[in-house]
Amino acid sequence: MIRPLVLAALLSASSQVYAQSAANCETTVDGNDAMRFNVTEIKIDKACTSFTVKLTHSGKMPREAMGHNWVLAKKADVSAAANDGMKAGLANEYVQPGDTRVLAATKVIGGGGSTSVTVDTSKLAAGEEYTFFCSVPGHWTIMKGKLTIG
Ligand code: ZN
DSSP: OOHHHHHHHHHHHHHHHHHHHTOOOEEEEEEOTTSOBSOSEEEEOTTOSEEEEEEEEOSOSOHHHHOBOOEEEEGGGHHHHHHHHHHHOGGGTTSOTTOTTOOEEOOOBOTTOEEEEEEEGGGOOTTOOEEEEOOSTTTTTTSEEEEEEO
16 A cells, blocks of 8 residues: 555655756857847756856858857946957957956857857856847847846
8 A cells, every 4th residue: 555655755756856957057049140149038047056058150251250259247247348348359259358247258259150158157146137148349239138047
């Protein structure tokens, strides 16, 4: 008589373990020659100790003409970080070296390219709104999206 109960308990325990390990801690964002990201919102599961963003560029144009990167900052910091990134130039991947407002950033890629960056989720707070954007000059007002953790 006790067996079905034990089995149910075991199933319950294993499904909990599965749910924890099944947190999806990576995503892919694509940029294109039309200056667009294909993703406008990313939600990170709080179970993720790190989160990997793979950036691809499905266009054909070179990085000097239509390059894209993926940069993460608090929403309130985006404008200032993007302006300093513009001054830093392509030689610095359009990110000011040592900029503490930038929480993660990839290099700038051109058409056909791909790269990735891993976000340290301990730097992110639940309830805070973050913005991911492309810091290539002229892109960040269009190529951006919302990122949250929770
Ligand atoms: Zn771009």
